[in-house]
Amino acid sequence: MIDTDVLIIGGGPAGISAAISAGENNLDVTLIEEKDILGGQLVKQTHRFFGSKEEHAGTRGFDISNELNQKIRDLKNIKVMLEATAMGVYEDGIVTVLHEEHMKKINPKKIIMATGAFEKFLAFENNHLPGIFGAGAVQTLMNLYGILPGKKVLMIGSGNIGLIVSYQLAQAGVDVVGVIEASQNIGGYMVHASKLRRMGIPILTGHTIKKALGKNKVEGAIIYELDKNWNEVKNSEKKIECDVICISVGLSPMIDLFSQAGCKTKYIGELGGNIPLRNENMQTTNPNIYVAGDVDGIEEATAAMLEGEIAGLNAVFSITKNNALNKKIKEKKESLNSLRAGPTGEKIRKGLLKMNFDVKVEHQNNTKIEINILKKTGVASKEIINEKLPSEERLNKGPAAIFECFQKIPCNPCVHSCPYGAVIPFKDINDIPYVDYDKCVGCGICISSCPGLAIFVVNKNYTKNTSTISLPYEFLPKPEPNDTVDVLNRKGEKICKGKIIRVLDGKKQDHTTVITVEIPKEFHMEARNIKVAIS
Numbered sequence: 222m223i224d225t226d227v228l229i230i231g232g233g234p235a236g237i238s239a240a241i242s243a244g245e246n247n248l249d250v251t252l253i254e255e256k257d258i259l260g261g262q263l264v265k266q267t268h269r270f271f272g273s274k275e276e277h278a279g280t281r282g283f284d285i286s287n288e289l290n291q292k293i294r295d296l297k298n299i300k301v302m303l304e305a306t307a308m309g310v311y312e313d314g315i316v317t318v319l320h321e322e323h324m325k326k327i328n329p330k331k332i333i334m335a336t337g338a339f340e341k342f343l344a345f346e347n348n349h350l351p352g353i354f355g356a357g358a359v360q361t362l363m364n365l366y367g368i369l370p371g372k373k374v375l376m377i378g379s380g381n382i383g384l385i386v387s388y389q390l391a392q393a394g395v396d397v398v399g400v401i402e403a404s405q406n407i408g409g410y411m412v413h414a415s416k417l418r419r420m421g422i423p424i425l426t427g428h429t430i431k432k433a434l435g436k437n438k439v440e441g442a443i444i445y446e447l448d449k450n451w452n453e454v455k456n457s458e459k460k461i462e463c464d465v466i467c468i469s470v471g472l473s474p475m476i477d478l479f480s481q482a483g484c485k486t487k488y489i490g491e492l493g494g495n496i497p498l499r500n501e502n503m504q505t506t507n508p509n510i511y512v513a514g515d516v517d518g519i520e521e522a523t524a525a526m527l528e529g530e531i532a533g534l535n536a537v538f539s540i541t542k543n544n545a546l547n548k549k550i551k552e553k554k555e556s557l558n559s560l561r562a563g564p565t566g567e568k569i570r571k572g573l574l575k576m577n578f579d580v581k582v583e584h585q586n587n588t589k590i591e592i593n594i595l596k597k598t599g600v601a602s603k604e605i606i607n608e609k610l611p612s613e614e615r616l617n618k619g620p621a622a623i624f625e626c627f628q629k630i631p632c633n634p635c636v637h638s639c640p641y642g643a644v645i646p647f648k649d650i651n652d653i654p655y656v657d658y659d660k661c662v663g664c665g666i667c668i669s670s671c672p673g674l675a676i677f678v679v680n681k682n683y684t685k686n687t688s689t690i691s692l693p694y695e696f697l698p699k700p701e702p703n704d705t706v707d708v709l710n711r712k713g714e715k716i717c718k719g720k721i722i723r724v725l726d727g728k729k730q731d732h733t734t735v736i737t738v739e740i741p742k743e744f745h746m747e748a749r750n751i752k753v754a755i756s
Contacts, residue, residue: 228251229332231254231336236514237290239530243536254301262337370390377429388413401424401428403451405426426598431445433466499512620689644657716744719751721736
């Protein structure tokens with residue numbers, strides 16, 4: 222029998238965060254994880270995180286995992302059991318764990334379950350064929366094992382996962398033939414969608430898959446259009462050539478152990494399906510069991526880590542009754558509520574209301590930008606773009622940063638990046654970034670800080686006939702100064718040739734290379750990407 226103060230089931234971002242919070246308060250902690258490494262989805266996430274700077278925003282997922290793992294190693298009162306599977310939670314509070322080919326019993330005072338979620342699938346003809354993957358499996362193949370799933374991929378689903386994995390596929394040299402979305406609007410952050418569009422990857426909203434083509438493997442797909450009432454549009458079928466169909470249509474909470482432990486559950490669609498009921502302290506209907514992460518509602522990993530901290534601190538408080546913890550618990554709750562306060566958190570807030578939470582929306586609207594067209598196409602309209610541009614007078618004075626972030630999302634690294642204070646401070650983490658052009662010197666330090674790769678610096682009057690644009694670039698091969706490259710617009714269309722002037726790729730850029738390219742002056746407000754020829 223293993224006695225422990227706090228047992229944490231699941232070593233993803235929520236579970237690790239819970240373990241650290243409990244361990245830092247001098248309790249004996251046991252953390253079990255079924256895989257051979259801690260980190261969960263973080264270990265295969267190569268993109269920079271959104272959210273607040275205080276909660277790892279601007280840091281890549283695998284770097285966050287490394288940082289959290291180091292904290293676990295530093296806390297000697299945390300025992301980690303890898304390749305360990307929780308088999309049962311019993312009425313007397315004992316948990317059985319299969320570990321090292323032995324069944325072990327653990328007797329905890331408190332349990333925190335952070336078991337995560339599993340990928341949903343999609344029903345369509347021939348969905349059994351080899352070459353059909355979930356987005357998580359594709360990330361695992363590429364980012365952990367360096368294996369490409371195929372050469373031409375059709376992505377089903379335009380949530381953040383679908384958009385991010387599409388980008389990572391393109392980084393790996395895969396031809397992403399398109400992203401299709403059944404809804405009339407793109408589901409994920411617009412900066413992710415716009416990033417794909419600048420690469421020439423089409424996004425088709427109001428479309429879904431009818432069947433996979435092929436006998437022994439995927440050789441293509443038939444897609445069709447949906448109207449606003451989700452009905453098939455007649456004669457709208459299209460054949461797509463691909464050898465991989467990647468499915469990214471959401472996640473379902475993994476609640477099996479909660480049901481076994483007698484915790485009450487409820488179906489709340491806005492939170493992902495059946496979830497364990499809990500209070501604002503992450504405590505379930507079983508007072509000795511807490512919950513954190515995607516298993517209690519599908520959100521971004523930043524929210525999962527905050528929930529893990531809240532669950533860990535409350536588990537500690539329930540054992541120690543240390544009132545000094547209340548201040549920190551309150552701060553973490555406020556941070557979590559702030560993440561959810563904007564428009565992208567509306568779905569989560571609706572779900573929490575169904576659990577009778579007192580959900581407060583403190584987000585202040587700092588813009589009148591209308592993004593309906595952007596939501597449908599991933600490409601900003603001229604009206605949206607003009608809302609945030611510097612004046613012609615300012616552009617004529619010298620280089621200026623242009624922030625093509627038009628959606629209220631919880632993200633603030635750009636505010637902290639400018640040494641001149643040119644990014645107007647946020648009142649709320651969900652604010653849209655605006656630039657004080659009286660302070661902006663066009664240095665470009667902000668470019669590589671943006672998780673959405675949505676910042677550019679334009680120098681309109683580089684010469685009498687040319688301009689330069691500095692932009693983020695995360696592909697190989699990287700261009701060299703004096704190289705000639707194709708220059709693309711916001712739709713990924715070639716508009717001109719450009720000459721590489723400068724390539725910044727130091728430690729501060731953290732693999733987001735900043736490329737400065739000279740272009741004909743008439744394209745200074747259209748050019749937003751480059752394409753490097755592969756020899």
